[in-house]
Amino acid sequence: MKTIQIINVRWFNATAWYGLYLARLLREAGHETLVITEPDTEADAKAKEWGFTPLHFDLNSSNPFKLVRAYVQLYKLIKQFTPDIVNCHRGEGFILWGLLRKSLGSFKLVRTRGDQRLPKNNLPNRWLHTNVADAVVATNSVMANHFISKLHVPEHKLSTILGGVDTEKFVFNHIGRTAFREKLGYDESHFVVSMLGRFDEVKGQKELIEAVGKLYNEKGMKQLRLMLLGFETATSQDEVESWITANNIGEITCITGKVPDVTAAISAMDLGVVASKWSETIARAAFEIMACKRPLISTGVGVMPDFMDEEAMFEAGNVEALADKLERAANDNTYLQRIFDLQQKEIAKLSGQHFLEKTLSLYSNL
Template sequence: MSRVLHQKGVKVLVGGRVSSPPIQSAIKHQLTTFNINLESFRPWQWIKNLKILKRVIYQNQINLINAHRPEDHFYSGLLKRQFPIIPLIRSVSDVRPPKDNLINKVLHLKHTDHFIFSCEANRDRYLQVWPLPMEKTSVIYSGIDTQHFNSNNKSTNITKYNIPSDSIIFGIVARLSPVKDHISFLKAAARLSSNISKAFFIISGEEVEIKTEQLQQLSRQLGIYDKTLFLDKFNDVRDVIELLDVGVVCSSGSEAVSRITAEFLSMSKPVIVTRVNVLPEMITDGYDGFIVPPFSPEGLSMKMHELAVNSQLLFKMKENARKTAEIRFSYERFYQDTLSIYKNVITNMIKNSGPSIR
C-alpha cells in the first residue's frame, strides 16, 4: 500500500526494524523509512519508541497514522492524547480475532478512528469481539500490479517441461503446509484424471511443513505421478502461473489476504477456491471461477471437470478473470479506495474537533 501511495505522490513514511523484510522492501522501492523496534514491550523500549514516534510526527507534519499490526496499533494509541487531531487507522489482515481485554477495549473503541479490513470475514470476526460502529469500518481488498501480472505465451513455456501441448493444466501455487491442503488437490486430480486423459497437474511451492517427496509419494499411490509436475518456489511467480489453465486455492484456513488468487485472475486464469476467509469474496461463482467447500476432493474434482470438458466455458472464464482483476484488484482501485478513506477520516476529524483544535 505504501508503495502505491508513494507512486501517486502521497508522502509516506514506513517505520519498523531496519533489518525486517518489510523495511528492506520499502528501502528497495525508495520509500522513506525510519528505524524503530515496535515488537518490544520492555518499559525502557516503550519510552524510546514513543520519543521516536513523536519526533517523526513533529518533523514530518504527519496528518494520519495507519497501523498494520497490534504492536503498531498499541504505540499509536498511546500517542492519541498528545496528538488528538491526528487520525489513527488500523488495517487488519489477520485471521485471528482481537484479544478481549481492557487495554484492547479502550484502544479499539476510544482511540481508533477507523478500521480497514482485508475482507468481510475479518470484519465479522472483529465485530464479534468489539461492537464497532459500521461507519468506522471499511473493507479494502489487497491490490496487485495488473500490468505486471499479464498473460504471455503458455504454449512456449510448457514445452520446457515436456507437458503435452493439448493438456488442460490445473495448478496450486503455495508453500507446502497442511493449511494449503495439497492432499485434497491431489485426490481431486486423481478423480479427474480417471475421466479426462488430457488433464495435467502442477504443484509449486517451497517446503515448509511438508516435503515434496511426501506429495510425490501420494501422487504415486493415486496413480497420477506421471501427470503431476512438482516445482520449487519460483523467484518470479508469473513463470509458473503462465503454465496453467486454471488456478486452484484449496486452503483449509489462513487466507485473510490471497495475493495468489488475485495474481491468477490477473493472468487470465479462472480460480477454484474453497469457502475460507477472503477466498469466496474474491470469486464470483460460475463467472471467473468456482467456490467449493474445504476438504472436499469430490467437490473440487467436479468443478475441475466442468472446465476440462467445456472449452467455451473455460475461454469465457479466462476473459472474465482478467476483467475481475482489473476492476477489483488493481493498484489503482486499491489506491482510490484507500485515499478516499483517508480523506473522509481526516475531514470528519476536523469537522468534529473543537474550535481550539481547529
C-alpha cells in the same frame, strides 16, 4: 499527504504485501510515505528492494523498557515528520500508536486488519478499535462483520478494502506461456491445473494432489497435469513429494520452486486453484491469477466469497468436491468460460489503482 505505514511483519506474507504495495502506490502517486518494518526480515528486504529506506523500532518486543524507548523514539518521529495518517497493518505495537494518537492528536490513526485471526473481544481491543483508532480497515467481509457485531466498531469507522493487483505487471503472456509449458514438458493437449503459493497445510496442496490423483488414476483423465507453483515453508518439499508419490502422479506433476518470471508461470496454467482450508484474508495469489486471465476455482474461506461466484467454489478440505470442480472445469468449456467471464468482471474492479483510490478516499475523509 504524508503517511507512515507500519508493516512489522517477519515474513513477506499477504499482510506484508498489502502494506508495502499500498506504500509503493502512495509513493508513486506523489504522497510522502515512510515504512516501518522489523529489521533483517523478508518484509524488510522487500521494502528495500522496492526502494524504501525502512525505519526500525522495537514494536514487537514484550520488554517494557524497550517499549518505553520505542514510544519516545516514535514521539520524536511524529514531531519531525508530522504525518497526516499512521496506518498499522499489524497489532504488535498498536497500543503505542494509540497512546501517541491520544497524546499528540496531530495525526489520524488507521488500523488495517489483514491477519487470519479474528481480534479478541476484550476491553483493550474494544478501546483501541472503537475509541482510539480513527478508522478500521478490514480486508474481507468476514473480518468487517466481526468488528461490527463483536467489537461494536461503529459502521462509519469501518471500511472494507480488499487490496488490488498490479495490472501492468500481471498480464497474460502468450510467449511466456508457451515457453514455460515446453520447459515442463506440457503441450496444448494437456490441461494444466496449478496452485500458486507456499507449501503449508493451510494452502491445501495435499487435498489438490489427492483430487488430481483420483481423476488421473480412477477416472482416466490422462490429459491432466499438475503444476505446483511454490516452494517449501512450513511444509517441506520432501513431504509434498511423498504425497505425490502416494497418489501415483509423479509423472504428471512438477514443483517449480521460485521462478524468475512469475507471470509466464501463471500464464502457463489452464486452471488456477486456491484450496486453502482457512486464512485467505487477503487474496494476493487469486488476484494475480485472475489478472493474468486464467480461470480460477477456490474454497469459500476468508475473502474468497467477496469476489468469487458460488459456482466456482468448493468446500474447504473436501477432496471429492475439489475433484468434481476439476473434472467439470477440464471437460465443460461452457462452465469454464462462464466462471472466467465473471472473474474478469471482478478483477477489473480490483486493480492497484482502485486499491489506491479507495484508500486515499478514506484518508482524505479522515
